[in-house]
Structures are given as C-alpha cells and as structure tokens.
Amino acid sequence: MKRKICVIGNSHVGALKTAWDLMPEWHSENELVFFAARANGMSDLHLEGKHLIPRSLKLEESIRFTSGGLSNIDVSDYDIFLIYGLQMEAFFIEQDTFFSAAVVRQSVIDSVSNTLSLHILKQIRSVTDSGIYIGHCPLPELQSVEEEVYSTEDYISGVEVMNDEVFKSFRAKLIPQPVATIVNGAFTKPEFSKGSKRLSVGDDRDEQEHPEHNRKHMNDAFGREWLSHFFEQASAGSSY
Amino acid sequence: MNPYENLPDNAFWKKMAAEKSIFDISELWSPKFKVARRHKVVTFGSCFAQHIGNALESRGYHWLSTEKPPARLSEDNARKYNYNVFSARTGNIYTTSLLKQWVEWALETREVPDEVWEKDGRFYDPFRPVIEPQGFCSEEELKLSRQQAIASFKECIETSDHFVFTLGLTEGWYNSEHGYEYPMCPGTSAGMYQDNVHAFSNQVFHEVLKRLSEAMEMMRHVNPSLKFILTVSPVPLVATHSGNNVLVATMESKSVLRAVAGQLARTRPYVDYFPSYEIINSPVFKGVFFEPNQRNVNPAGVRFVMDHFFQCQQEKFGAESPVTKRSVKDSGIDSSELVCEEEILEAFGGDI
Numbered sequence: 001m002k003r004k005i006c007v008i009g010n011s012h013v014g015a016l017k018t019a020w021d022l023m024p025e026w027h028s029e030n031e032l033v034f035f036a037a038r039a040n041g042m043s044d045l046h047l048e049g050k051h052l053i054p055r056s057l058k059l060e061e062s063i064r065f066t067s068g069g070l071s072n073i074d075v076s077d078y079d080i081f082l083i084y085g086l087q088m089e090a091f092f093i094e095q096d097t098f099f100s101a102a103v104v105r106q107s108v109i110d111s112v113s114n115t116l117s118l119h120i121l122k123q124i125r126s127v128t129d130s131g132i133y134i135g136h137c138p139l140p141e142l143q144s145v146e147e148e149v150y151s152t153e154d155y156i157s158g159v160e161v162m163n164d165e166v167f168k169s170f171r172a173k174l175i176p177q178p179v180a181t182i183v184n185g186a187f188t189k190p191e192f193s194k195g196s197k198r199l200s201v202g203d204d205r206d207e208q209e210h211p212e213h214n215r216k217h218m219n220d221a222f223g224r225e226w227l228s229h230f231f232e233q234a235s236a237g238s239s240y
Numbered sequence: 241m242n243p244y245e246n247l248p249d250n251a252f253w254k255k256m257a258a259e260k261s262i263f264d265i266s267e268l269w270s271p272k273f274k275v276a277r278r279h280k281v282v283t284f285g286s287c288f289a290q291h292i293g294n295a296l297e298s299r300g301y302h303w304l305s306t307e308k309p310p311a312r313l314s315e316d317n318a319r320k321y322n323y324n325v326f327s328a329r330t331g332n333i334y335t336t337s338l339l340k341q342w343v344e345w346a347l348e349t350r351e352v353p354d355e356v357w358e359k360d361g362r363f364y365d366p367f368r369p370v371i372e373p374q375g376f377c378s379e380e381e382l383k384l385s386r387q388q389a390i391a392s393f394k395e396c397i398e399t400s401d402h403f404v405f406t407l408g409l410t411e412g413w414y415n416s417e418h419g420y421e422y423p424m425c426p427g428t429s430a431g432m433y434q435d436n437v438h439a440f441s442n443q444v445f446h447e448v449l450k451r452l453s454e455a456m457e458m459m460r461h462v463n464p465s466l467k468f469i470l471t472v473s474p475v476p477l478v479a480t481h482s483g484n485n486v487l488v489a490t491m492e493s494k495s496v497l498r499a500v501a502g503q504l505a506r507t508r509p510y511v512d513y514f515p516s517y518e519i520i521n522s523p524v525f526k527g528v529f530f531e532p533n534q535r536n537v538n539p540a541g542v543r544f545v546m547d548h549f550f551q552c553q554q555e556k557f558g559a560e561s562p563v564t565k566r567s568v569k570d571s572g573i574d575s576s577e578l579v580c581e582e583e584i585l586e587a588f589g590g591d592i
Contacts, residue, residue, distance in 0.1 A: 091312065098388040099310055101377050103321050111312035 003234070006078040007034045008052075008120055010042060011217060012085035012137055014199035017066070019223030030231065035073055037062035038199055042086060043116055047123040050075045065202035075128050080234055083124075084135040088117035090177070091158040092150065092186060108165045118166075125170050132172040133234065138222065139177055141215040142187035150185030178229040181222055192222035257524045267555070268519060268548055272505075272512040273467055274557040279401040280304040282327035284342075284393075286334055286408025286473040288516065288537070290325055293404075295546035303327070304400055307392035322371045327400075328392035329385075331368040331423060334409040336452035336500070337443065338421050343455045346394035347462065353420050356382050357431035364430035366422050375430070397459045403466055406516075407452075407497040408473040410443045411481060411489075425481070442482045442493075448500045460510070468511045470501040474520035476535050494521075516545045 007013060013036040020032050035052075036042075037059050044056040052073035054060040064071055075081075091111055093104060112118050117134060124132060139155075159176040167174050183189045196217040198208045249255040250267045257265060275281060275296075282304050283293035296303040309323035318324055322331065333339050344350035357364040362375030363382045368389065376382035396403070413425045416439040425440075427433030443451075460466055472494060480489035498517060505513035520529045520541050527534070529541025537545075554560070 094310060097307070098384045100321075100372055100381055100385055102372060102374060103310065103313065106317050106321070107310040107313040110314040110317055 002029060002031045003079045004031045004033070004077065005080045005082060005234075006073060006075075007032055007036070007082045007084060008042065008045075008073070008086070009034075009036050009082075009084035009135075010040070010086050010116075011036075011038050011199045012135075013066075015138075015196065015218045015220055015223035016084065016227055017199070017223070018220035019227055022220055023224060023227070026227070026231065033068070033070070033078070034066045035063050035070075036066040036199055036201070038201060040087070040116060042120065045073075045120065045123075047127065050127045052120075052123065062201040065200070075124055075130075078128075079130055081124055081128075081130060081132045082135060082230065083117050083120050083132065085137045086117035086120065087115035088112065088134060088136040088174075090136050090139055090155060090186075091162050092154055093157050093161065095151070095154055104161060105165050108162055112162065112166050121167075121170055121172055125172065129171075131234065132170065133230065134167060134172055134174045135226065135230070136174065136177070138192075138216060138218045139182060139186055139188045141190050141193035141218075142183050143190075143215060148184070148186075152179060152182055152185045155182065155185055173233070175230055175233050178225045181218075181225050188218060188222070192218050192225070195219050196222075262525050262528070263544075265524065266548075266551070268515055269552040271514075271553055271556050272509070275301065275402055275469075275553055277301050277560050280399060281402040281404060282306075282396040282400040283404040283406075284326050284328075284330060284333050284339070284396075285404075285406030285471075286332060286475070287406075288408070288471065288473040288475055289404060289406035291537075291542045291546065292406070292471070292549075293324075293327065295542075295549070299550060304396065306395040306399075307389060320373060322368075327396045329368070329371060329389045330393055331371050332408070333405075334423055335412045335421070335443065336407065336448050336455065337412060338423055339405060340451045340455040340458075341421055342390070342393055343397065343458050345390050346397060347458055349458070352386065352390065353415075353418060355415070357426075359430060366426065366431055369422075369424050369429040369431065397466070398463055400463070400466065402469055403459065404469045404471065405452075406471045406473050407448075407501060408475075409477065410448060410493040410496050411477070412441055412443070414439045414441055440481050443496075445496050445499060448496055449503060452500060452504065456504075456508075456511070466510070468504075469514050470505065470511060471514050472497045472501055472517035474517045474537060478535075514549060516549075519545050519548060 007016065009016075013034060017034050017036070020026065041056075041059050041062055044054055044059040045052045046055050047053075052075065054063055054072065060071060063073075089111065091108055093099075099107075121132060121134065156176060159174055162174050177188070181188055181192050193215065195209060196219045198205050200207055244251070277300060280302050281293075281296055283289045283296075293303045305324055305327050307323065307328045309318040309321065313321070313323070322329055330342060333342060341350070345352050353366075355366050356379050357366055357369070358379075359375070362377070363379050364375045365371055365382050365386055367386065371385070371389075376385060413422045414420065415422070415437060417437055422438075425433065426438050456468055474494075476490040477486055477493060480486045482489045482492075484492070494517065501513045504511045519525065520537055529537055529544065531538050
C-alpha cells in the first residue's frame, strides 16, 4: 500500500519536488503531496480543526499550485509529514570550546524556538499521531577549498542533540542531510548547488535559476539524494 | 606670584564644581594612553566593570570576549549563563587577591583547587558559584567548564592591549587549610560554611597593593605591552563582616581601593586610573546617579561615566571614527541586569 506523504516547506522544497518528478520508480510505494510557498509565506498557515488553512490569498494560490489543486492541508489525509526548510537550520556543537550540557540544551532550544518549522510541527502534532519528520535548510554550498574544515561527526552530533532536546518531545525526528552531499563537515558539495532553480508557485519566476552567489539552494541531484535518504528513514519507522 | 596663579580652572573647586551645573563638569580625567577602536580591551572585576565592556562594544570598540556563548544561544540566555558579562566567564573578581589567584591559575604557577560544592545532585563551582544558574550536572562537567574559563582568561592576558580592572572589595573569604580564596562566603550562594575551614580577611592597603602589583607584573611578563586601566566600583558593600557599620566599612574599603589604584597609576607608566568612582560618588553629584536603594548606579549615571571616558579620550587623543556597532542600550545595561554575585548576601539581612 502506498504511503501518503505530506511535504510542507518553502523554496528549498523545489529541489525535492523536481527530484520526485524525475523519479517515477519511487511512485509505486509513495505518494507525495507538496504544499510550499516561497520565503516565509507559510507563516499564514492556520490550524482549524484538522485542516491547515491559508490565511492569505497569495499563500492559497501557492498551495493550490504546488499541491496540484488543493486549497488546504487536511491533516487526517496523510500517513507521514515532512516539514522541510522553513527557517530550521543545522545545529553544530562547537568543539573548540567547552559548554555545559545545560548551555548546549538551551542553545538548541533557542535555535529552533522561533522557526516556522517548529510552529507548523506543533500545529500538526496537536491533531495527529502520524509520523512527522523534519528537514533543515541545506548546509551552504562550499565556495572555496580554503573554507574552514569541520568534522562531519560534529554535524551528526548536532542533529542528535536537536532530536534529543527538541523533536523527541513532539515524537518527531530531524533527518540529517545525506553525508554523501556534505563536504568539510558543514557545507554542501558544490555540484549539488549548480543550476538550482526557484520553487514553482505559478508565477513568472518559476524555474528561474538562482543567482550564482546563492549558496543555500540546491538542485534536483541534491533532492534525489535527500529524498532517497528520507524514504529509508521513514521505512525504518524511525520517528520517536 | 605663587604656584597656584597659573593653574587651569579644573584645579579650583569653585570654578570646576561650585559654579557649574553638574552636567557641565568636565576634564575629570586626563588619560595616559589612547584606547583606539583597533585595541583589544578586556574587562574584569566587580559588577561595575560590566558597564565598561558594554559601553565599549556599543560604541564600536573592540571589547574582547575570549569565551563566547554558542552562536545560537539567545542574548538573554547568554547573560543568564554569564556569557559576555566579563571578557571570560570568571564571574565577579572582587578583590585584588582573587585577581592574582586567577592569573596564577592561568599562568600555571599555582594549582587549581579540586574543591567542588554539591547540592541536591547538582555541582557548584566555589570560584564561580552562580556561573550556571542550576549548577553543573557532574563534577567532571564543572571542572571542564572551570578549565575553559581559565584558558579563556589566559587568552585575555596574552592577546589584549588594555586590561580594565574594577576594584570592588577588600573583604574576602579563604580556605584556611589550603590558602585559596573564594569570591563569595561559602554557604551564601552555594556550598556549606565551616567555621574551622573558612576564614575571613579584610585586606589593608599594603596587601591590596602587593597583590595587584604582583598580578599585573605576572601578566606583563607574558604580555609586555599590556596596559591597565583601573577603576574603583562606586557601589557600596551589600554586607560587611568587618564588625563595622556597613556604611563605615564601605568608606574604608573604597578608600583603600582608591588609594591603591592611585598609587599604581602614579608610579607605573603602564597603569592609568579612570575616576568612575568619583563621578558617581562625589558630593558634587548629590547622589543623583544612584537608584533609590542608594546602592545601585542608575543608567543615567552609567551613561554619564562612560560619556566621560570617551570624551576625555577624544579631548586628549582626537576623535575616533563615528562607528556604532550596536544601537541598543546606548551606554550600558540597566543595573537590574547586572550580574553581581555578592547581592545574594542581601538575603541574609532581612527585608531591605
């Protein structure tokens, strides 16, 4: 039986959507429905009963376009939720300075507490027991080989701390960015950023390439790696 | 003709104070050396030192913090965990002997004590008793954090251009068995007071002078170009164990500290004294810079003091380019936001 997966996000979702469309072999087991808006447009999403309703016309249009015609998100329709981007950033434990566990914990809480991602997570969790997964905004593209080198283990430790200190209490799980896409421990390999395109929401900027200096948006190859990794995690049923 | 005839106006009380509005009083300080924006300035000492670091940073000067909070910790929580209060997470260094102790630990000429305090499964650092609001989760965590603070303090010594130290107290508490000093009397903020282990001392002029001199010399040994700016906290004692009335004890203590700072500034070319103490405490200012409790300095007082600091620097060495790094809280934090460990003593004195 197909898993029905609700993907909620902002411009970063573009890479996942393009990859999904390019990978029909995934469609036999999964059905992905995308609900996305550029920038912080999703802040206009409001919970009414078991429906996440857009409160602005612009968001409604964006959701209708990205979902293929739906005007709101009926939470009870989905087996799994993926909340992607939406101000959630990776958390790194700085290894060259000692911090107490209480300070690290507080830092994690501070880093996520005002994000749109957490806001939407809380709304969804309040009305469903379905699995919820979180994806943070991609690590920035490595621009120069001279950039500082971090340890990938530090990145993974940061993901674990975020799960332990924040997401576990919501029975949700943060999915790390696939290690194959990471370089210097804190950056995305440049080949995953090259040719990245704007999220299509039905206006004249759809599919435009991001400018050269944009280091935060990734391409469909990245989306493929990410979704493949996500399906593995979701199949393992590894939400809390 | 006599030697007073050609002195400037600020040498005469009548011209400097009696005939002026308090807000027109100027030229209170003739700085010995320039503090430029490119200079790394570190601040340590009593509560009042926090204002100096904050004022430097808000005016775009290089206030050096060698023990920064994690990047994602909010500003409020960073303060709650005592980051960016002083240049390293030492907590208040009230006495010159405590300063010397920190320097000795940093330069590894004295062993760092093993002592930790435990209460209800949490661990408290006797040398920074309120640095973590809920204490540390283990003895090991406490010691690693203490070691980090010592290493960061060492970095301050090694890399700064100006070391600003605010002298706060002459009274202190010691471990009589091992000779080391606590910033707070054991049993007040944390720990347990033991009559046979913990001893009180109220240092006199030559002791305060000797310890501060030694601390400065040790620091200059590793950083020969380091310069010092001394200030004396204008904030009265919360409580005294000297046997004197707290008002009398405050005056004695501050007088000793003021005299030591003056002595060192007069005799050493690399030491200057900035008169924040006088600006707040002089009868000329009629106590207007104190909060109603007659103890905490109000934001107007802090601003007035720090405006003098920069104005006197400018008059002597010329203006620095007008850069404002932070627009908030123009010249200082509110007294209610200050981190003053000794205020815990108020809890032992009944209602105020």
